[in-house]
Amino acid sequence: MTETPGFPESLASARDEMIALLSDLVNIDSPSRDPAGVDAVRDRIASFLDGEPGIRLSRMPVPGHADALLAEYLPQSPAAPGLLMGHMDTVFARGEATARPFRIEADRAHGPGVADMKAGLVMNAFVLRELARSGLAVPLQALFTVDEEIGSNGSAPVIREVAARSAFVLNSEPGRVSGNVVDGRRGGAFYRVTISGRAAHAGLNPADGRSAIVELAQKILAWTALTNPETGVSVSVGIVSGGQAVNMVAPEAEARIDVRFATVESGEAAEVEIRRIAETPFTPDVDGRMECLGKFLPMTGNAALTADYVAAAVQVGLALKAEFTPSCSDAGLTSSMGIPTLCACGPVGGGVHSEREFLELDTLVPRAMAAARLVLSRAAA
Template identity: 55%
Template sequence: MRAFGPGVADMKAGLVMNAFVLAAFARHGGAELPLVGLFTGDEEIGSPGSRPIIEREGKGAYCVFNAEPGRISGNVVTGRRGGIFFRCDIKGKAAHAGLNFEDGHSAILALARKIEAWMALPKRFPGTTTNVGTVAGGQSVNTVAPNATCDIDLRYENLAEREALIGAIEAIATETSVEGTSAKIRILGEFMPMRQTPEAKRLFDLYVASAREVGLEVGGEFTRSCADSGLTAAMGAPTLCATGPVGGKAHSPDEYLELATLIPRASALARTLAVIRAEG
């Protein structure tokens, strides 16, 4: 049986699961190691407000579980790409599109040329994707556009390429593609890549064993999407992602949750925490 609705898998179900797991430990005497439940509301836009809190709690953490939705396969996530959200604002010069067309400098034309260049970056940097997801601009249909803006989503796998990718995005933004126009670009939010370390592998193995005890066969997989788990992993905290209930078609009208996975996934997490507690 499935539940449907916006965010039902990504990631309301994971939040509900975490709340019940924490409540269970509280009801049965707590844990020898402190358990911290962190609920944030701005992950989809790069966690600009919650990042300092995530970093504060992640610093020195024994381990981190992120309840993003379990993959359709039932697997958890052991690796993710990094991502950066940019906003580019372009200024041009307004002019009447008929009488004084030559006096104008179109910010929209400048943006169009930049979009083509940004979208071509994966040819230079394999394993990356760039997406211009929002565009706005102009004053009226009969006016040369004096302004334009867009938001850019960059995804990458190799942390060593981060600075070069930022430089390439910024170089395209600041290059004068239409005479008389200028542009400014800034970072709105960022996710770090998540890579499996030896410590994270041991955490994964503990989870797999605990999941097997409740009848779940779970593997690990790499995903091209980003999450806050990249932040804690980058800080050195062993991190496992997508421990939430299984669901699919996130960010679409058809998003769904596999209801039958709620209790088993909660049990798998609780058993893992109990093992860590015993070892701690």
């Protein structure tokens, strides 16, 4: 008679099942501003976990977006649960999954969001399921959020609510290409600036107009000049639009700005300057308005949690370290609450936010087992 493996060893036989769920999720378009698509991802995860012993599923409303999903395994235990965290939205537009469906070439999986971060969602769901099936009295939660790629404005209250009752957080963003996890990140913010000028005929009376596009061009140069490597601040204008007709002086224009910062203070200072430039006209009779679309706080790691995770990884044959990365994530929110947090704990991938995105399939099971061993070691401490 073959003995059934315990937790987390049971994850070792789940590779094919994990890949099947990953394929399903990647083949669902889930742009941040497409509630139906994100709903479909949530429903697929919920159907995977539904009916598992001891797992309770709850939909958590996020105004203006799809509902988040909270999956909890809370056996009788005096310990606070750990939290596995991940976002269901991607940066890719509807239709991308049809154009580039999930595929495997050699040892890599490809497709929109395969690494960032649908593989992390799969990992979290399997760790929670296998723990629940084991019956061990180790409490654990998994939170699946909906708008991380646009700043988590909607999900932030949900994250705070769940994280506040958690002992630690593993955020399952993709592991670095090196295999490392992340114990520090910059913060970030997204802004929209709208410029209002005055229309006029471009050939007949252009001097009567006030070009919002010309105004915006000057502001873009001023914003990008705020980039300062010494303070960890970078400013990038990623989207520009404006005008109504080629033969009209443009009466309006708009820009979307991405700002990254090393500290809360440097981020606040950058916002003040960006707003000043937005609202101070280079051209008379032109108005500018700025709004914040989303904001991430810088992440500071927890040395004890990082050490525990590295030790857990060693147990499953992974040699890795923790590193700082200049991008941002929801881990900044939980670490700012004083909750021990580690990021990039998901399977390893690269080329994210591009058609070159890939996932190293051989890291699915080991990264899941490392997370599982961390959960067990923290419960035993």
